[in-house]
Amino acid sequence: QVQLVESGGGLVQAGGSLRLSCAASGRTFSNYAMGWFRQAPGKEREFVASIWWNDRSTYYVDSVKGRFTISLDNAKNTVYLQMNGLKPDDTAVYYCAASRYRAAPDPNRYAYWGQGTQVTVSS
Numbered sequence: 001q002v003q004l005v006e007s008g009g010g011l012v013q014a015g016g017s018l019r020l021s022c023a024a025s026g027r028t029f030s031n032y033a034m035g036w037f038r039q040a041p042g043k044e045r046e047f048v049a050s051i052w053w054n055d056r057s058t059y060y061v062d063s064v065k066g067r068f069t070i071s072l073d074n075a076k077n078t079v080y081l082q083m084n085g086l087k088p089d090d091t092a093v094y095y096c097a098a099s100r101y102r103a104a105p106d107p108n109r110y111a112y113w114g115q116g117t118q119v120t121v122s123s
Helices: none
Strands: 003-007 010-013 018-025 033-039 046-052 058-060 068-073 078-083 092-099 110-113 117-122
Touching (some): 003 092, 018 033, 018 092, 018 117, 033 068, 033 078, 046 068, 046 078, 058 068
Antiparallel strands (some): 018 078, 033 046, 033 092, 046 058, 092 117
16 A cells, blocks of 8 residues: 655745655665645645656756755655745645656646645645
8 A cells, every 4th residue: 555654844934944755665766756736725635846766857846946846765765855945925734745757746637645744835
């Protein structure tokens, strides 16, 4: 049974940093993209970043480029999202997900999802 478990969310002031973690288990994730999405109240789920497990290729939505970094630790089967320079607009529930499609921004292409972790950025 595949499980994705996020952690690391919290409350932070604007300009601060957080690191989200996603512990993946239940299968081998080679040939999978691991993605981070976020959803703010009243808004659709938005692609944030993804990384291809095999070669560590990364992709970001324009609004987080230069501020967020996605990475993974193969030995720990864990994906990270380092978030720096946080802004109030980054406030959302952040979800980890896994897809067989490389660089997929469409949430419908992700078969596995975590339960989400809340990130709140105060001004």
